[in-house]
Amino acid sequence: MPDDFVKIGVLISYYGLKKIPAIPYCDSLFLDSGAFSAFTKKENINLSQYVDFLLERKHQIGLYASLDDIGSYKKSIRNYYCMIREGLHPIPAFHIGEPFWVLDEYASLTNYIALGGIAKQNSKTRREWLDIVFSKYADKNKIGFHGFGIQDRIIIQTYPWKSVDASSVAVMARFGGICSPWGDIKINKAVSPNNLLWVSNMNEDMLAEWVSTLSYPVDYKIACQQTSEGTKMRTMIGILYYETLKSNEDSNFIVKKRGFGFLGE
Numbered sequence: 001m002p003d004d005f006v007k008i009g010v011l012i013s014y015y016g017l018k019k020i021p022a023i024p025y026c027d028s029l030f031l032d033s034g035a036f037s038a039f040t041k042k043e044n045i046n047l048s049q050y051v052d053f054l055l056e057r058k059h060q061i062g063l064y065a066s067l068d069d070i071g072s073y074k075k076s077i078r079n080y081y082c083m084i085r086e087g088l089h090p091i092p093a094f095h096i097g098e099p100f101w102v103l104d105e106y107a108s109l110t111n112y113i114a115l116g117g118i119a120k121q122n123s124k125t126r127r128e129w130l131d132i133v134f135s136k137y138a139d140k141n142k143i144g145f146h147g148f149g150i151q152d153r154i155i156i157q158t159y160p161w162k163s164v165d166a167s168s169v170a171v172m173a174r175f176g177g178i179c180s181p182w183g184d185i186k187i188n189k190a191v192s193p194n195n196l197l198w199v200s201n202m203n204e205d206m207l208a209e210w211v212s213t214l215s216y217p218v219d220y221k222i223a224c225q226q227t228s229e230g231t232k233m234r235t236m237i238g239i240l241y242y243e244t245l246k247s248n249e250d251s252n253f254i255v256k257k258r259g260f261g262f263l264g265e
Contacts, residue, residue, distance in 0.1 A: 008027065009163075010026040010029055011165045013031075014031055014034045014050060015034025015035075015037040016037075020057055028063070029063070030061075030063040031061050031064040031065065033045060033064075033066065035067055035068050035070055036116075047067050047079055047083075050067050051082070054083075055088070063091060064090055064091065065092075066080045066083055066091060066093060073095070073102050077092075077102065080106070084109075091110070091112050091113065091114050091146060092110065092114065093113075093114040093115070094106060094116070095116045096115075096116075096121060096129050103133070111143055112143070112144045113143055113145055114148055115145055115146065116148040118130070118148075118149070118150070119148065119150065119151075119166075123152075130158075144163075145159075145161055145162055149165065168238065169239055169242065170238075172186075172234065173231050173234035173235040174231060176190065178211075179238040180207065180210065181241070185207065187220075187223060187224050188230065190226045208221075211223070214240040214241075216240055218233055223237055
């Protein structure tokens with residue numbers, strides 16, 4: 001990214017991480033425990049090692065998640081209390097399907113809670129659950145919520161999130177596409193030519209005109225190229241698009257994947 005590009009918050013995963021990477025355009029770092037990634041590979045994250053990692057590097061990390069246990073909210077709660085006893089202040093994760101007394105427990109101890117397990121739910125299920133969560137907690141108790149894996153524009157703009165994360169910016173850039181007001185659009189069909197999911201008949205002149213209105217100067221022609229510069233330019237467009245959502249809704253967002261994200265104040 002250019003030196004004068006908008007400074008962004010970055011969410012990275014502890015899973016497989018050896019050290020905190022240097023990211024010059026990052027103004028706030030959010031460390032996810034990586035519990036879900038480890039779970040999908042049938043591996044476990046050692047709580048003591050995670051705690052030691054955080055204690056040694058707290059000065060490098062702005063926010064960090066509690067180590068949740070996929071499938072056992074009771075173990076997740078125990079992990080959260082263990083981390084507190086070690087002098088840490090992690091963000092706990094409450095997952096769809098867990099009893100709401102768990103959320104009550106977290107809300108009595110912190111004003112920043114992550115919501116998980118909703119990214120792959122259908123829209124109706126997500127909306128019904130989020131309606132309950134936000135109506136019950138966000139206003140009365142002044143709880144700020146982070147949404148794990150949230151990239152749906154309607155979900156982002158419907159609820160007063162404190163932050164969210166998603167892989168869409170980086171994924172789209174790698175596959176030759178950009179995030180735009182018209183959805184995810186593939187602007188270079190030569191990148192991963194077998195993946196035509198995001199191919200659109202969108203008028204290129206209209207896309208180029210929209211890109212020219214973004215808050216930082218980016219080159220649409222370079223974004224269309226099958227080069228590292230093209231990938232970088234597509235990433236920049238995606239970040240700037242989500243920045244537009246942020247400013248329009250006066251909300252704060254984190255867009256996930258190492259080095260490609262942003263976090264509001």
